[in-house]
Amino acid sequence: MNILIIYAHPEPRSLNGSLKDIAVAHLESAGHRVQVSDLYAMQWKAQIDAADTLAPLRGEHFDASLDSQYAFAHGMQSEDIAREQEKLIQADAVIFQFPLWWFSMPAILKGWIDRVYAYGFAYGVGEHNDRHWGDRYGEGRMAGKRAMLVVTTGGWESHYGPRGINGPIDDILFPIQHGMLHYPGFDVLPPLVIYRTGRIDEQRFAAHRRELIQRLDNLFHTAPLPFRKQNAGEYKIPELTLRDGVKDGEVGFGVHLMG
């Protein structure tokens, strides 16, 4: 299969660098074709701006949505953006690997999402009517592809537990897993999270290596997180709130998972 790794860490000789190298070697030895977008090595431009479109601006001033829509539709995007979109289209599975900085992804990776996820490519796709509000949240250009986060953090696992001070890791990752991955259609696998990276000795490293390899071996077999599909009848349209009868009286991120 074709596997794309989007990798965001400044230093190759780091825990993240080692894990990425292990993943590439293991996937290739298993017969997969692997591509890596090493964002730091590529000196990926993080900020969306008017240079992202090679077309004249559509209006009197730059509009991140409308200008990206026109550039995407007319093949006039900045080449670095078009190249990443092509890698996504070719991929059967995409791994996003990064250190959790300030409870989110590093800026350089957010800039990959902001720029590669053009209007017409990752959002603004499909019809909007009273039964179907665009191809999103379970439908869209990434439908049929799998995505998985590999995340490292200096914090302790208990700090990210159900009653931990940082908030539960699943909730911290929800804007990414649901908002950036399920939204354009990916099937999102449970994340691999490695805690307390300041205290990794050989024994722990070996255990994380084993777990990573196991996850990679099961990349096409693991059950995805059961995020609900927007247009499958469980949400009112266009309010996009859960219908009565679905998790009545419950609120929050958790209601958007089945079961």
Place this chain on the structure above:
Amino acid sequence: MNILIIYAHPEPRSLNGSLKDIAVAHLESAGHRVQVSDLYAMQWKAQIDAADTLAPLRGEHFDASLDSQYAFAHGMQSEDIAREQEKLIQADAVIFQFPLWWFSMPAILKGWIDRVYAYGFAYGVGEHNDRHWGDRYGEGRMAGKRAMLVVTTGGWESHYGPRGINGPIDDILFPIQHGMLHYPGFDVLPPLVIYRTGRIDEQRFAAHRRELIQRLDNLFHTAPLPFRKQNAGEYKIPELTLRDGVKDGEVGFGVHLMG
């Protein structure tokens, strides 16, 4: 008072640009001293890397935490970082204004957090012992200062409601308000969120302008969000999970607010 606006939008002639100009003019007319970090205009560098320290690397390879710690402690940070830290130190209140892109902040603003929030400045501050786990989550260098988000989004308010498909806006903003603002010690005010920005006519613009001005007039009077303090006895140390007797049986982001 000294008010700092951290502003992240690529286009001055936009809703965000107008709101920022209104804020600056209104705050100055009220007698405040206003500084604006217009990240796009400053061409703010988003990615953390070895160029952020002017000192020799501490180890054999770049370590974002340890090298930022040394550079901060020894006055050897990249000048753009030191300048933003100085603005923060001078500020009595900080407004972060940005469009919500993919359920988070634009990359250029995340890069401001990643780089300006150096080890020793915004984290890794204070003693760690069995009663006090660093000056964070309610203590820290930003203690006594106020922070407020001003956020725009194309989505509808119902999409961000308690049962809305994007998840509740308070939960989406939790990693920012709790994780990036309460963490280094800010008192965090309720956010001003402007929805459905694609459909703003003169009447709605006037209403948003009035609300923004009202929020600014109350910047030093509004009650902050009641996030719990880490070292006030409600969390076990070092597990940093809520003690028995505090919101027993409850989990999730909401347990970290009092009441």
